Amino acid sequence: MQRKAYVPGLATLLVALVAGCTADSGTDGSAIDSKSGSGTSAAAPAGKYRTLREPCGSVPRSTLKDLLPGAAELPEEQQQKIFRGAAAVTYDTDRRVGCSWKADSPDASHHLSVDFERVVSYDGAVSDDDRAQEVFATKQSGASRPIADAGEGSPTATPSTSTSKPATGTPTGTPTGTPTGTPSNSASGTPDGLEPRVLDSLGDAAFLDDVLTGAGAGSTAQRRTVSVVFRTSNVIVTIVYGEQPARTTEVPDSKELQEKAQSLARKLADEFSG
Template sequence: MARSALPVALILGAVACTGDLGGDQNTGGIDPSGNTDTTVQQGRYSGLPEPCGAVRPETLAELLPDAEPEVYAGDPLATYDTGRRVGCDWRHVDGSDTQRLTVDFLRVISYEPEVSDDDQAERDFETRAAEAGVTITGEDSGDDGGGDAGDGGEGDVGGDGEQSVSPASGDTTSDARELDGIGHVAFIDDRLTSDDAGDRRDVTLSFRNANVIVTVVYSVSTTRPDPAPDSSQAQAHAETVARQLAEGLDG
């Protein structure tokens, strides 16, 4: 009986050693059952910045002139998950004029195994642009997406995305177009609403860096019978904020 036990022990030991070696081998993305590894890389960003501290004080002073100190502190936007979405709101009322700035950060997570977070963010961003009437024509550069204007320069138009439309009511006009030089891809939507109460201009600038979508909204309204809030100045202010936020993501 003692002699027969030795070969059995040796055979079991050999099987165990073979199993250990197989577990350490590089299978090239295929597990022993033959299934292909479909793990998709997670998005570049795993967190978001503190939104009320993301805009420089001197910029806030320019966009919201002569506001009280508590206005410049901003009010955080209520969100259910600050790891996924954060925002801040600044609002200043000065007699007949009101200026308001809102920033919103959204970190996109894909729930499809074969779709990366970055790719899902690209899809979501293109949907947003389409809702604003903009077709994204520029390719994702894949670089850091910082605040450098690059060759595009501030306020450059992305080509086919430019348009100007007037709804049937005649009370609102809009100018929506793709932008170069902010994040990986960006667009701006400038809308002027006029009625008996006055004029209001809302400039929305949205850009994407990897798996984070950032939206800046700068609004100026007045009840005075003066010319409507200037478009070029409002757009320049929104672009300044967006560039700072893009730089902050990569800082």
């Protein structure tokens, strides 16, 4: 019987092809997202967060009652609808989610929204945290007026923007949102001392924006919108809280809206860090 010839070169080629296919089979989207596919010790670290919180359940009902005055007096069915919130439409809930609420009362209309964004760096030399700081800085530069950056790790506001004392010449106890007795900053429509600014002790970096605008559509009413944006590791949280009074002669109170928005921001920051 004639034996078949053994070809060493062919066997070597088959082994190489099988090894190559095996090595490629581990590359997928999750490896890129988590930075675990690089296999090198020099790769920048991944961020702390791999998923995001459910946004519509992130704000307690007691907090919503405070932020949306008048909603608690409505029939139970309407309350449920308002406090449930409306989830934002997103295509990847591990990367970005959001929720919004709105309530009308005889005195004013209030709206609230929260947005959670998980930043992932696709550059092996740039960490998720560093990339998130770049995204955060872009958001800060887009505020209604320039906000000085005190530097990573020490987001300290300048003395002129402190909220602990009234601005010079402002009578103590005067409502800061009223059009009389309180000097206003012309760029953003906010009282002096409450201008857009960097915030202390909130996440890894944070800033506040405050804008007074017309309600639009021919209305003479004024609407104030306060935004608080903070970063914790590779997640950026944006809170937008606004009020539009029913009476056109009234101006929404900056101090009250800012305090409520910052209080919610601190609660969310605690939840992420917990």
